[in-house]
Amino acid sequence: MKKMMKTAALSAALAAGVALALPASAQEDSIYIPNLSYRTGPFAATGTPLMNGQRDYITLLNERDGGLNGVELTYDECETGYNTEKGVECYERTKENAVVTQPWSTGITLQVLPKSNVDEIPILAPGYGFSPMADGKVFQWAFNPPSSYWDGASMILKHISEGDLDNLNGKKIALLHLDHPYGKEPIPLLQALAEQHGFTLLPIPVGLTEMQNQSAQWLQIRRERPDFVLMWGWGAMNAGAVTEAAKTRYPMDQFIGIWWSGHDGDLKLIGEEGKGYRSISWSVPVPDSQLVQDIRQYVVEPGKSLIENESELDSVFYQRGLMISAMLVEAIRAAQEEFDTQAPDAEQVRWGLENLNMDEARLEELGATGMLVPFKTSCADHTGHGGAWMLEWDGEKFVKVSDLITPDREAIEPLEKQEAEAYAAANAPWPVNEECEM
Amino acid sequence: MDFLNAIFVQPFADMAAAPDFLLQVVWEGLVGGVLYALIALGFVLIYKSSRIFNFAQGIMVVFAALTLVGLTEKGVPALLALPLTLLVMLVLAVTIERAVLRPLVNQPDIILFMATIGITLFLIGFGEIIFGGENKVMITRELMIPTDSITLDLFGGFVSIEQKDLTSVIGAVLLVAALLLFLNRTKTGRAIRALGDDHQAALSVGISLSTIWVVVWFIAGVIALATGIAWGARAGVSFALEVIAYKALPVLMLGGLESVMGAIIGGLAIGILEKLFEVYWGQPLMGGNTEAWFAYVVALIVLLFRPQGLFGERIIERV
Numbered sequence: 039m040k041k042m043m044k045t046a047a048l049s050a051a052l053a054a055g056v057a058l059a060l061p062a063s064a065q066e067d068s069i070y071i072p073n074l075s076y077r078t079g080p081f082a083a084t085g086t087p088l089m090n091g092q093r094d095y096i097t098l099l100n101e102r103d104g105g106l107n108g109v110e111l112t113y114d115e116c117e118t119g120y121n122t123e124k125g126v127e128c129y130e131r132t133k134e135n136a137v138v139t140q141p142w143s144t145g146i147t148l149q150v151l152p153k154s155n156v157d158e159i160p161i162l163a164p165g166y167g168f169s170p171m172a173d174g175k176v177f178q179w180a181f182n183p184p185s186s187y188w189d190g191a192s193m194i195l196k197h198i199s200e201g202d203l204d205n206l207n208g209k210k211i212a213l214l215h216l217d218h219p220y221g222k223e224p225i226p227l228l229q230a231l232a233e234q235h236g237f238t239l240l241p242i243p244v245g246l247t248e249m250q251n252q253s254a255q256w257l258q259i260r261r262e263r264p265d266f267v268l269m270w271g272w273g274a275m276n277a278g279a280v281t282e283a284a285k286t287r288y289p290m291d292q293f294i295g296i297w298w299s300g301h302d303g304d305l306k307l308i309g310e311e312g313k314g315y316r317s318i319s320w321s322v323p324v325p326d327s328q329l330v331q332d333i334r335q336y337v338v339e340p341g342k343s344l345i346e347n348e349s350e351l352d353s354v355f356y357q358r359g360l361m362i363s364a365m366l367v368e369a370i371r372a373a374q375e376e377f378d379t380q381a382p383d384a385e386q387v388r389w390g391l392e393n394l395n396m397d398e399a400r401l402e403e404l405g406a407t408g409m410l411v412p413f414k415t416s417c418a419d420h421t422g423h424g425g426a427w428m429l430e431w432d433g434e435k436f437v438k439v440s441d442l443i444t445p446d447r448e449a450i451e452p453l454e455k456q457e458a459e460a461y462a463a464a465n466a467p468w469p470v471n472e473e474c475e476m
Numbered sequence: 477m478d479f480l481n482a483i484f485v486q487p488f489a490d491m492a493a494a495p496d497f498l499l500q501v502v503w504e505g506l507v508g509g510v511l512y513a514l515i516a517l518g519f520v521l522i523y524k525s526s527r528i529f530n531f532a533q534g535i536m537v538v539f540a541a542l543t544l545v546g547l548t549e550k551g552v553p554a555l556l557a558l559p560l561t562l563l564v565m566l567v568l569a570v571t572i573e574r575a576v577l578r579p580l581v582n583q584p585d586i587i588l589f590m591a592t593i594g595i596t597l598f599l600i601g602f603g604e605i606i607f608g609g610e611n612k613v614m615i616t617r618e619l620m621i622p623t624d625s626i627t628l629d630l631f632g633g634f635v636s637i638e639q640k641d642l643t644s645v646i647g648a649v650l651l652v653a654a655l656l657l658f659l660n661r662t663k664t665g666r667a668i669r670a671l672g673d674d675h676q677a678a679l680s681v682g683i684s685l686s687t688i689w690v691v692v693w694f695i696a697g698v699i700a701l702a703t704g705i706a707w708g709a710r711a712g713v714s715f716a717l718e719v720i721a722y723k724a725l726p727v728l729m730l731g732g733l734e735s736v737m738g739a740i741i742g743g744l745a746i747g748i749l750e751k752l753f754e755v756y757w758g759q760p761l762m763g764g765n766t767e768a769w770f771a772y773v774v775a776l777i778v779l780l781f782r783p784q785g786l787f788g789e790r791i792i793e794r795v
Contacts, residue, residue, distance in 0.1 A: 078600055080716035082609030136789045172642035217765050242759075245768035247722050250711040254754040254767060261497060261755075274716030277611050281711050285625070285638060303611045346608045 042239060068110040069370060069381055071096065072132035073140045079119035080249065082144040083275035084355065085142070085379075089115065090345050091359020092140075094337045099367065101336045106370060109380045117289050120273065122146050129153070137387040138162050138366060144220035147171075147180075152465055154179035162369075164362045165190075165297055165320060169223060169450075170458035172421035174392065175474045177458065181391045182217040182425035184413035185320045188454065189445035190296045191224040191268070193426050194318050195231060197443055198266055198294065207236035212264035214255060214271065214279060217243035221270045224296075228268075230453055240264055249275040256282040276304040280312050292315035297321075300429055301448060310433045319412045320426040321358040322438050325351070330361065354429065354436050361410045368404075369394055391418055391447025396424075408464040411442060417474040423447060481650070487756035501755050502748055507641045509747020510648045514703045516731065516739035517652070518696040523733045524672035525692045527585055531592040534721025535599045536697060540565055541704025541713045542607040545615060554618030565697030566690075573689045581685070583703030588782040600715065608716060614708035616640060621709060651702055652740060655695070659736065664691055672734060692733035728777035732788025742786065746771045 073092060076085040096113040115283035116128035122303030125146030129139055139154075140162050141147040147167035154161050154177075159181040163171070169188040171180040185193075199205040211230060225241055232239040240262060242255050252275075259267060267288065271279050276299045283293055291314040300317025324330065328350060337343045338351065350356050369390035375384035376389060394415045395402055401407055404419035413424030491498045515533060522530040544562050547557035576591050616623055622639035659665035670678040671688055679685060707717055727746050731738025750770045758766030784790050 070629065077609050078604055078715060080714075080719050082604070083611035083712075083714045083716070086609040089793060217768070243763065243765040245765045247719050248765070248767050250716060250720060251508055253508065254751055254759075255500055255764070257497070257504065257751075257755050258759050258764065260496075260500075272715055274611070274711060275712075278711040285636070287636075306710075307611065307613050346610060 041301050043436055045393075052451055067381070068112045069106065069137055070112045070114065070135045071138060071140075071366065072114045072116060072126050072128075072136045074118050074128045074132070074142050074146060075115040076118050076120045077115075078117060079121070080246065081120040083303055084273050084276065084298070085120065087303070087345075087350055087353055087355040088362070089224070089358040090343065090350065091356040091361075092334055092342050092363045093359075094345075095360045095363035095367070097337045097342050098333055101340070101342065103331060106367060107374050107380060109374075111370075118142065118146065122149055126150065133157055133159055137370065137382065137384045138391075140362075140366075141167070144168065144223055145218060148219055151177070151180060155469055158388075158393050159384045162362075162366055162391065163262065164365060166220065168461075169227070170454045170461060171276055172419060172454055173458040174416065174418045174420040175458075175471050176468070177420060178469065178471050179388060181415065181420045183391075183394065183415055183420070183422040183428055184396070184411050185445065186421050186423075187223040187270075187296065188227040188450050189423055190426065191227050191444040192231075192450055193443045194268055194294050194296070195228075196446060197318070197428055197440065203231065203235040203446075207347070209265040210238045210240060210262065212240040212242055212262065212267045213260055214242045214244065214252075214259075214269045216249075216270060216272050216275050217245045218272075220272060220298075224268075224270060226457070227450065227453055231449065234449070236384070242417070244271070244275050244279075249273065250278045252278045252282045255279075256286045256288070259288060260286055265292065267293045269293065269299045271295060271299045276301055277307050280304060280315060283313040283315075284308045291316070294318065294428075297358075301355050302435060303355075304464065305431045305436070312431045313433045315431045316439070317429050317431075317436065318425060318426045318443070319354060319358075319429045319436075321354070321361045321409060322429065323352050323354050323357040323426055323436070324409050327407065327409060328408070332405060333360070335469070354433070357409060361406065364404060364406060364410070365394065365396065367399070368396060391415065392420065394422070396422075417471065468471070482761055483757065486760070490756060494633060495631040496635055499630065499635045501751050503635065503637060503641075505748035505751030506744065507645060507674060507747070508751065509744040510645050511703060511706055511720070511743075512723050512727050512747050513740045514648050514651070514699055514706070515664045515721055516727040516743050517655070517736065518699040518703070519724055519728055520731075520733060520736055520739045521655075521668070521692050521699075523697050524736075525668050525688055526588070526671070527675075528577075528588045529585075529733070530696065531589065532595040532599065533696065533700065533724070535596045535603070536565075536568075536700035536716040537601050537704045537721065538713075538715055538717045539568070539599050539708070540701035541614070541696060541708045541717060542603055542612070544701065544705070545612045545708070545713050546607045548615050548618060549612070549629025554615050557615075558619070561701055562698065565701060566694050569690050569693035569697055572693055573686055577689055578686060580608070600718075603715070609717075611712040611714040612708075614705060614713050619705065621705075640709045644709070647702060647706070651699070655699075656736065658695075668692060723771070726771035726775040728785070729772075730778050730785055732785030734789055735785070735787035736785030738785055746774065749774060 040181040075089040096111045096125040116132050118125040118128050120143055122145040123162050126149050129150050137161055139159050141150050144166050147163050149266055163182045167182045169186040170172045171177045171182045228239050244255055293315050297319045300319055305312045369472035370387055372393050373386040373390035377386045397412045414424030425442050425444040427438050430439040518533045522528055544557055547560055550556050569759045580588055607769040621643050624639050626637045628635045667683045667688055727742040731742025753770050754766050758764055
C-alpha cells in the first residue's frame with residue numbers, strides 16, 4: 039500500500055508535467071542530480087525501465103552506503119514526455135544547482151547543447167545525442183559515453199559484413215528510423231560509408247502517428263527487398279516494427295537494431311516469432327551480479343523501487359539504467375577525489391566526466407562485471423568509444439552472441455571532426471579548448 | 477520529363493506490373509481506414525449530441541485497452557474482463573457527466589473543449605498509476621481472435637491477410653451497423669439525433685440531456701474499447717495508442733463533425749488514399765512518411781470546396 043501510494047504520488051506529479059516535490063536546491067550535504075525523464079506518453083514503455091534503473095542505483099547508494107562518500111545524492115525527475123519543448127523547460131527549471139543535466143532525447147540534447155557553454159553544466163547523454171559531441175575540444179560540456187550513434191552504425195555494419203565493409207558492396211541496406219533527430223542521427227555516416235563501400239542506403243522514416251501502423255514502411259521493405267534492415271526506433275515504434283517484420287516474414291536474422299531498439303518488453307509482444315532479431319548494445323544484463331543482488335536487497339525488497347514486477351530487474355533497459363547512473367556517480371566520485379570536496383560543483387563534475395575510467399577492475403569493484411563495456415574518457419574524447427556487444431532475442435530474452443565489437447574509428451573520426459567544426463562555425467563564437475591533445 | 481513520368485506514369489505502371497502488391501496496399505489501407513473511422517465515430521457521436529469536441533477520445537482508447545489487459549493480468553478470465561471493462565467505461569461516462577459536463581452546462585464550447593483536455597490529463601495520470609507505462613500484450617488469443625494469416629496466391633504473387641486484421645474489419649462493420657440501428661431505430665438513438673439537430677427543441681420535448689450524455693459517452697467508450705483491441709492486437713497496448721487519435725482529425729475535417737456516414741466514408745477514403753499515395757508516390761519521390769500530412773492536405777482541399785466537410789451540415793445563419 040505504501041509503495042502504491044508512493045507510486046501514485048510520483049505518477050500524478052509526472053502526468054501533470056511538474057517536477058517532483060524534491061528539493062531543487064543543493065545543500066552542502068547533498069548533490070543534486072536532475073533527470074529529464076519520461077514515464078508518460080508514447081515513449082513511456084521504453085523510458086520507464088531506464089528511469090527505474092537510474093533511480094534505483096542512486097537509491098542503492100543512499101541506502102547502502104549513506105550516499106557517496108558521506109554525501110546524499112538527490113535524484114530529481116522532471117517529466118518531458120520525450121517532448122523537446124517540455125525538455126527545454128525542464129532543463130531551465132532544474133539547472134540551478136544541478137551538477138549535471140541528462141536530457142534523455144537527442145532533440146532535447148541538441149537544444150540544450152548551445153546553452154551548456156553559457157550555463158556551464160555538463161550534459162551527460164550516454165549512447166545518444168549528437169555523435170560529434172565525442173570531440174571534447176569543441177564540445178567541452180557534452181559527454182556521450184561509452185559509444186556514439188556513429189560508433190553504433192559502424193559496429194553494426196562491421197558485424198553484418200563479417201569485419202570487412204567491402205563485403206557489403208552491391209547490397210541494399212534499409213534504415214528504418216523514427217522521423218526525429220534521434221532517428222536521423224546515423225544517416226550522415228551511413229551515407230558516407232555507402233559511397234565508400236558501394237552499398238545502397240535506403241532510409242525509411244516512421245512518423246510519430248505511424249509508429250503503431252507501419253504497414254506502408256514494411257510494404258516498402260517487401261517491395262525493395264533490402265539485404266538488411268537496421269532500426270533506429272524508440273518507444274512504440276520498436277514494438278510496431280518487430281510486429282510488422284514478423285507479419286511481413288522478413289528474416290529476423292537480417293533485422294538489427296541500435297541499443298535503444300533492444301527492449302525486452304517490445305520483443306515479448308511477438309515472443310518466438312522474434313527469434314533471431316539482434317540489437318547492438320553497450321550494456322548487458324547480468325542478473326546474478328553483485329550489483330543486482332544489492333539492488334534487490336536494499337532497494338526492491340524494502341519497497342523503495344518503482345518497478346512493476348521483479349522480472350524487470352533482469353531486463354536490458356533496467357540494467358542499462360543502472361549503468362548510466364553508475365557512470366555519473368563515478369564522475370562525481372572522481373571529482374570528489376580530485377578537488378578534495380564532498381559536494382563538487384558542475385565544473386568539477388565536468389572534470390570527472392572527462393576523466394572517467396570504467397575499466398574492468400572498476401566494474402568488478404562496483405559488482406557490475408560484464409554489465410558495461412569498459413571505456414575511458416579524456417579531455418579530447420568525450421565518448422570513450424568502448425564498443426558494444428551484439429545481443430540476440432532467443433524467444434524469451436536477449437542473450438549476448440558476440441565478443442566485444444569496436445567501431446572503425448578511422449572511418450568515423452574525419453566526419454566527426456568535420457561536423458564538430460561545422461557546428462562550432464555555425465554557432466560562432468563557440469569556445470574551443472585548444473589545450474586538449476587528441 | 478522524368479519528374480512528370482514519376483508522377484503520372486510510373487506509379488500506374490508499377491500498379492499494373494504487380495497487382496498482388498497493389499491489392500496488399502489497398503487491403504492495408506482498408507484496415508487502417510476502418511480503424512480511423514472507428515476513432516472518428518467516437519468524436520462524431522459526442523459532438524452530435526453535445527457540440528463538444530472530445531479531446532479525450534484518444535486516451536479513452538488507451539484507458540479501455542489497458543483496463544481490459546490489466547484485469548486479465550489480475551487473473552480475471554478474458555471473457556469476464558470484457559464486460560467488466562464495459563462496466564468501467566460506463567462508470568467513467570457517468571463520472572464525466574456528473575463531475576465535468578453537468579457543472580459546465582451552458583458554458584461556451586471552448587470551456588467544454590478545455591474540460592476534455594482536463595479529462596485527458598487526468599486519465600493519463602490515473603492510467604499510469606493503475607497500469608504503469610510498460611507496453612502490454614493484447615489478449616488476442618484469450619478473446620478468441622484468430623492470429624494466423626491467410627496467404628492468397630494472386631496474379632503470380634501473393635496477398636497476405638492477417639486474421640486479426642480481418643476480424644477487426646468484420647468487428648468494426650458489425651459495430652457500425654449496430655450503432656446505425658441504434659441511432660435510427662431506438663427511442664434513445666432518435667433522442668441523440670434530435671439533440672444533435674436542435675438542442676433547445678429536443679430539451680423542450682422532454683429529452684434528458686444528462687441521460688443522453690451518459691449514453692453517448694458510454695458508446696464512445698465502447699468504440700474506444702473496440703479500437704483499443706484492434707490497434708492493441710497489432711502493436712501492443714501502451715500510452716502510444718493515444719497518438720492514433722490524431723489520425724481521426726483529418727477524417728473529421730473530410731467527413732464532417734456531425735456525420736456518422738462522413739466518419740465512416742472519410743475514414744475509409746483517407747486510410748486507402750494515404751497508403752496508395754505513400755507507397756506509389758511518397759516513398760519514391762519524397763523519401764516517405766507522407767502519411768503524416770497527406771490526409772490533412774486531402775481534407776484541406778475538400779474544405780476549400782465544402783467548408784462543412786463532405787457530409788457535414790451546411791449552416792446558414794440569418795443576420
